Amino acid sequence: MKHKLIILGSGESGVGAAILGKKQGYDVFVSDGGTIKQAYKQELTDSGIEFEEGQHSKERILAANEVMKSPGIPEKNELVKMIRAKNIPVISEIELAYRFKGNSKIVAITGSNGKSTTTALTYQICKTAGLDCAMVGNIGISFAKQVAQDPKEVYVVEVSSFQLDDIKDFRADIAVLLNITEDHLDRYDYRFENYINSKFRVIENQTKEDYFIYCLDDEVITKKLPLLTIHTNPLPFSMKQEVKKGGYIKGDQMMLRIQEERVSMSIYDFALKGKHNNYNTMAAGIAAATLGIRKEKIREAVKNFHSLEHRMEFVAMVRGVEFINDSKATNVNSTWFALESMNKPTVLILGGTDKGNDYGLIADLVKEKVKAIVCMGVDNKKIIEAFKDIVPVIVETDSAKKAVNASFKMSQKGDVVLLSPACASFDLFKNYEDRGTQFKDAVKEL
CATH class of the missing domain: 3.40.50.720 (NAD(P)-binding Rossmann-like Domain)
Incomplete structure (x- = not known):
């Protein structure tokens, strides 16, 4: 049978x-x-x-x-x-792919924010070093399809909590946990603890031959770690303290220490800018060094990396107004990171399908940087309620085109229009890519 x-x-x-x-x-x-x-x-x-x-x-x-x-x-x-x-x-798809991946190595990258960027950068370093590798999972082609049609020696996999929920034997040779913030709580009975447990499943089958790369500055991670029995080799990264093994940034220097390999590099040479990207770059660098990639190749890839579509993507400058597409920001924390890196007066486009969002997390940044909010969703009550006393102008729209036109009207030379919705896209769009593409098309029509 x-x-x-x-x-x-x-x-x-x-x-x-x-x-x-x-x-x-x-x-x-x-x-x-x-x-x-x-x-x-x-x-x-x-x-x-x-x-x-x-x-x-x-x-x-x-x-x-x-x-x-x-x-x-x-x-x-x-x-x-x-x-x-x-x-x-x-089972989940990554479990099935794992079953038939042979002797190939898996680098599994998870976290609430920065997964795609870190996955793409890790893959870029592997490619630069000449490894036989593929980038799979949430970020592009399915892991299982890659295993079936074009097997590789190294798989760099972006893994979501939903995929981790249904693993049995799936085991990453190198597991990366970037951060954990409240996200997808609608799928976890609105209990943050359930979501945290789900993320930590990325290391549950690891052995002493494997590596666990994690952010030492993330309180949710560091509070959970002592409660777990870990069988893997920990490689933390930090911007607040020096670590003996792993990575840290001191002043403007990134230091990676893995086995005999030592990598140092100025953060001013990183292609990706912003504090959150310093974390992503450290994580990718450590993963690469753990695979035995030489420091020259790590430096080369980190310097020449291009950011992803729909993730802090520069679209155009129209009459002195800059347009940025961060459609991939489907939770409040992602929007926090986007706003943190803004240094011009900002018109912020927010809204979509709410996932139990707490907009209080970005209230201070909105107060400091945002001159107007354009809502782009079917139901915007929660956003209006959260910001009506902080932002002088809030406008409601129900399409990317209307949102772009309204934003442009409210902007002047030297401003930036930032699409960073903090919500899922399913009320008006097929997915976040569709939302970002419609935004870019509307900007081009201005």
Whole structure:
């Protein structure tokens, strides 16, 4: 009897898992309650994989040996409850990819903020050093699809808490935990502790051969660590104290100390600017040094790195007004980092699907730097309530085009218009990329 693998959800991770499962000889069936994108349908058809959309064949699903649940599907989903009640094992896509990755190494990067930037920078260093590597996970191609179609010696994986929720044996050779701030609480019964536990699962299967790179300046991480039994090699990084092993910044110098390798570099040479990016750069540098990459290659990559689309991305200067696309800021903390690096009067575009946001976290920065707020969402009450006594002008809009036009009207030469929504995008857009792209298109039309 073939192993029956049911895939719930047909996004990038679902389709990638289906392709890998099929390649490994599983009996694979993909079920999506919504519609499946044409490109993904084509991939499934080309691979000879059965699928359904707009419905779930419950009987067939509940006869599975194993279910791979897409990260977007919450536990409170009725079908997931039925699967759990029947004790059918539920795994995530990274678990399936891990099962078949062979002797390849995994660098798994997680945290509430800075994951994508750190993943991209780590990958850039690996590529610069000539490693046979791929960047996978939340940031692009599915990990499982990469394993199935083009296996590599090193996988740099951006990992979300949702993917970690359904691991069993997944083990990273190098685990990176950047920070933990309140995010996605709607998926964790509004209990911060549940979310913290989820993030720490990145090290639960690690052994004394592995490495754990983490931020020593993050109180949530340092409070949790003493409560855990850790079997891995800790490599902390800090901007507040020197560490014997790991990385730190003292004055304007970054120092990395891993085994025999010592790397020092001026932070003024970092391609990525801002305090939060100093942390991201240290984490990526330590991960690279742990892989045995020479310091010259680390320096070269860190100097020449280009930031990601939708993450503090310069769009254009229109009549002296600068437009920045930070659509990837889907939580309040990300917006805090964006505002922290602003040094011009700012018109801030906020709003979208609220995830239990506490806007008090950015109140001081808003007071100091923001001259006007443009809301871009279906329901903006919470934002208006939070800032009505701090910001003189708050305007409501319901599209990227209207938000850009309103922002431009309120700006003058020397100002910056910052799209850093602090919310998910699903009320008006397909995803944060779609939101960022519509923002950029509207700016180009000014």
